[in-house]
Amino acid sequence: MSVDLLLGLQWGDEGKGKIVDVLTQSYDIIARFQGGPNAGHTLEFEGIKHVLHTIPSGIFHPKAINLIGNGVVIDPVIFKKELDNLAPYNIDFASKLLISKKAHFILPTHRLLDAASEAAKGKAKIGSTLKGIGPTYMDKTGRNGMRVGDIFTKTWKKRYQSLVEKHLKMLDFYDSALEFDINELEETFFEALEILKKCKVVDSENYLHQAQADGKKILAEGAQGSLLDIDFGTYPFVTSSTTTAAGACTGLGIAPNKIKEVFGIFKAYTTRVGSGPFPTELFDEVGKRIAKVGHEFGATTGRPRRCGWIDLVALKYAIKVNGVTQLMMMKGDVLSGIDKIKVCTHYKTEDGVIDYLPFDIQPESVSPQYIDAPGWEEDLTEIDQVDKLPKKFIKYIDFLEEELQTPIKIVSVGPDRKQTIFR
Numbered sequence: 160m161s162v163d164l165l166l167g168l169q170w171g172d173e174g175k176g177k178i179v180d181v182l183t184q185s186y187d188i189i190a191r192f193q194g195g196p197n198a199g200h201t202l203e204f205e206g207i208k209h210v211l212h213t214i215p216s217g218i219f220h221p222k223a224i225n226l227i228g229n230g231v232v233i234d235p236v237i238f239k240k241e242l243d244n245l246a247p248y249n250i251d252f253a254s255k256l257l258i259s260k261k262a263h264f265i266l267p268t269h270r271l272l273d274a275a276s277e278a279a280k281g282k283a284k285i286g287s288t289l290k291g292i293g294p295t296y297m298d299k300t301g302r303n304g305m306r307v308g309d310i311f312t313k314t315w316k317k318r319y320q321s322l323v324e325k326h327l328k329m330l331d332f333y334d335s336a337l338e339f340d341i342n343e344l345e346e347t348f349f350e351a352l353e354i355l356k357k358c359k360v361v362d363s364e365n366y367l368h369q370a371q372a373d374g375k376k377i378l379a380e381g382a383q384g385s386l387l388d389i390d391f392g393t394y395p396f397v398t399s400s401t402t403t404a405a406g407a408c409t410g411l412g413i414a415p416n417k418i419k420e421v422f423g424i425f426k427a428y429t430t431r432v433g434s435g436p437f438p439t440e441l442f443d444e445v446g447k448r449i450a451k452v453g454h455e456f457g458a459t460t461g462r463p464r465r466c467g468w469i470d471l472v473a474l475k476y477a478i479k480v481n482g483v484t485q486l487m488m489m490k491g492d493v494l495s496g497i498d499k500i501k502v503c504t505h506y507k508t509e510d511g512v513i514d515y516l517p518f519d520i521q522p523e524s525v526s527p528q529y530i531d532a533p534g535w536e537e538d539l540t541e542i543d544q545v546d547k548l549p550k551k552f553i554k555y556i557d558f559l560e561e562e563l564q565t566p567i568k569i570v571s572v573g574p575d576r577k578q579t580i581f582r
């Protein structure tokens with residue numbers, strides 16, 4: 160049985176949580192494959208909004224199994240808070256939530272190192288969510304990390320302590336003004352670990368191989384977005400994991416030839432939170448309007464998101480890197496009432512006008528080239544059928560589809576589950 164994959168094509172926050180929730184009814188297993196609690200995936204239904212950070216977005220469905228894969232990094236403290244927040248919803252975590260033994264832990268000192276590293280960078284900071292993501296993946300690739308399965312071994316505490324001692328020395332090196340009480344941090348960490356220990360911890364790659372053999376339908380859920388990928392994103396202003404399609408193979412143990420559909424999600428415009436280049440960023444009233452109407456504030460940090468026009472150069476690149484087979488366009492409703500919508504089709508560079516993403520997309524190196532698309536006046540949020548959508552909006556979708564050479568199969572017109580139109 161094949162596996163489908165859903166991932167963001169921009170700089171994150173495209174609406175992955177909402178669409179995974181919508182699609183879960185057609186799947187047996189939802190599996191997160193990378194990232195950690197830097198992610199904030201929002202779901203809305205029955206008038207309630209939920210934000211998930213570590214737990215996959217299929218958790219509200221009665222039957223689906225939700226698996227946290229080996230490629231994910233887990234902060235037990237945040238994980239416990241997520242479970243606490245979900246307590247009123249009577250979710251049977253014991254049977255529905257699985258955690259990979261090979262997933263790595265974010266330790267309290269990883270979070271401190273993240274903060275110290277960002278402070279030391281000054282103006283050049285990444286704009287990290289400060290959840291300890293970078294330092295944790297550094298320890299993973301540096302072969303020093305602590306994995307979920309380790310907590311059931313005798314040497315766990317000793318290895319934990321020697322890693323923490325090393326981290327404390329590194330913190331001295333940074334000479335940051337960070338104030339912390341390691342004992343207090345550890346107390347909270349170990350308390351949360353006891354809760355995590357009660358969850359079902361599995362050899363997740365074996366579990367998924369068996370599920371495939373049994374004909375189960377699996378949806379891999381990405382976090383962040385393709386332009387934040389450690390290799391293909393706007394380095395160094397990226398996250399520390401493989402957010403693109405290949406990450407689902409390494410982050411779950413799924414073979415590339417088992418992946419069938421690759422669902423690529425994008426907003427009808429572009430947003431970015433944190434630092435780094437953003438060619439189509441708007442600094443005018445239109446940008447402010449998009450931010451306001453779209454409630455563009457980070458689901459994890461609450462920081463305002465930078466807003467700009469849609470960038471087809473970047474989208475085409477993300478579609479190629481991921482092998483996207485179907486597109487999903489989110490938040491078209493936010494653009495209602497803007498009479499002239501701009502679409503970036505090319506970049507002007509020293510080497511001429513190009514339609515591919517070059518090595519450097521800093522403002523001094525690329526200048527976005529736009530065409531105008533006529534805007535639509537109508538409110539889209541109550542529309543539930545394709546043929547009721549305004550003509551000018553349909554024209555916008557058709558134009559994007561033609562440019563991107565990939566079908567747009569879902570159009571989302573509001574945050575709620577119900578505000579989803581299938582084409």
Ligand code: GDP
Binds near residue numbers: 167173174454493575
């Ligand atoms: P994720 O990280 O990709 O899951 O996305 P986030 O949850 O961080 O950000 C998406 C935001 O847009 C959330 O607040 C969603 O509730 C909201 N949202 C999702 N789809 C739509 C849509 O079609 N229209 C509007 N107006 N909001 C949406």
Ligand code: IMO
Binds near residue numbers: 171173293
């Ligand atoms: P979801 O899954 C948007 C950004 C941060 C920062 C950079 C590095 O909700 O789409 P990190 O904490 O990973 O060291 O931060 O990546 N970032 C995100 N931006 N959505 C996310 O996740 C993000 N996760 C990280 O703002 O610029």
Ligand code: MG
Binds near residue numbers: 171173199201458
């Ligand atoms: Mg988000």
